[in-house]
Amino acid sequence: MELFDNIILKIEQINMKRNVEECQTDFHIAFGIDKNFARGMGILMDSIHCHNQEKNISFHVFTDGIEQQDLAKLQELTQYNNISIKIYYINIEAFRNLPTTLAWSYATYYRFIMGKVLHGLVDKVLYIDADILCIGMLDKLQTMDMKGNIVLAISEEGKFNVNRLSLKNGKYFNAGFLYIDINKWNDAQIAEQAVALLTENPEKYTYLDQDVLNILLDGKTLFIAQQWNYLYDMRKMDNKPPKDVIFIHFIGDKPWQHWSEHHFMVKLYQKYAQKTPWANVPLVKPKHYKEKKRMARSYRKRNMYLQALYWYLAYAVAKIKAKS
Structure with a gap:
């Protein structure tokens, strides 16, 4: 049996209006999420539509499950005549042997099977991560010459990951944005090799799927401008994105999380969110101990010391419970 046989349990088209696939599709955009990232993905979809209203866009969502309220909100997005949404429900058992962390669930591997x-x-x-916001047009992506490469991607700064993985091309990409040539991806058996590497030696790869994709696509990646995947760290309060950015990628903390509400970039994110069915959904509250520590830091940055103390205590208690 092939590795990915029967991995898709069900495919669901959720359009309210006409099927965009009956027309010429200008962009196919894919996501790999679990239920916790449905809100971010929906807001991202709407922001893409906002800046690309003249394009027919087919969204492909690979997931192990979406809450009914989020599914209904996604369906509302298809009121736009140029948007199609198809959901592929994944059999998560295929990934049970692969490593996960507090930050990365099995959903991080769903990009493997898209090809x-x-x-x-x-x-x-x-392929784009759900913790991204679109603030520009995608036209130029259509006309880019991939020069025989399998993917287009954006490099991350620093040589640490290059040296750690012995990458010959001298660059390490962020896998949150991958423009993929499907035929070349399959011909090179990227998905099968990625799963094999992670299964054989999971401790070797600090950033899991991103590490193994960098190894397998070393010399097969065309690196393009940072504007296509501008990595934004919300811990840096005075960092403003350049004017020519198309995708802002929120690495680390997310703008829909309660402990990020102090950051000025949340206002930009909320401007887009208010146009979507998620406009009145409350910010996500901290669950595990690391998030509670971030909540404490958020209050401390705003000089709200009593609230900060409360969350530092909550963090300490949660950490002790988690380690016991």
């Missing part, structure tokens, strides 16, 4: 599922239907697909 298999979309083969024969799509020539190129843009």
Whole structure:
């Protein structure tokens, strides 16, 4: 049996209006999420539509499950005539042997199977993480010459990961944005090799799937401008994105989390969120001990010391329970 046989349990088209796939699709965009990232993905979809209203866009969502309220909100997005949303429900058992962390669930591996599922239907697909906001047009991506490479990606700064993984091309990409040539991806068996590497030696790869994809795509990646995946760290309060940015990628803390509400970039994110069905959904509250520590730091930065003390105590208690 092939590795990814029967991995898709069900496919669901959720359009309210006409099927965009009946028309010429300008962009195929894919996501891999669990239920916790449905809100971020929906707001991202709406922001993409906002800046690309003249393009027909097919969204492909790979997930192990979405809450009914989020599914209904996604369906509301399809009131736009140029948007199609198809959901691929994944059998999560195929990934049980792969490592996960507090930050990364099995959903981080769903990008592996997109090439298999979309083969024969799509020539190129843009994979993007759900913790991204679109603030520009995608036109130039359509006309980019991939020069025989399998993916287009954006490099991360620093040589640490390059040296750690012995990458010959001297660059390490962030896997939150991958413009993929589906046929070349499948011909090179990227997905199968990625799973094999992670299964054989999971402790070796600090950033899990991102590490193994960098190894397998070393010399097969065309690095493009940072504007396509501008990595934004919300811990840096005075960092403003350049004017030509198309995708802002919120690494680390997310703008829909309660402990990020002090950051000025949340206002930009909320401007887009208010146009979506998630406009009145409360910010996510901290659950595990690391998030409670971030909540404490958020109050401390605002000089709200009693609230900060409360959350530092909550963090300490939660950490002791987690370690016991």
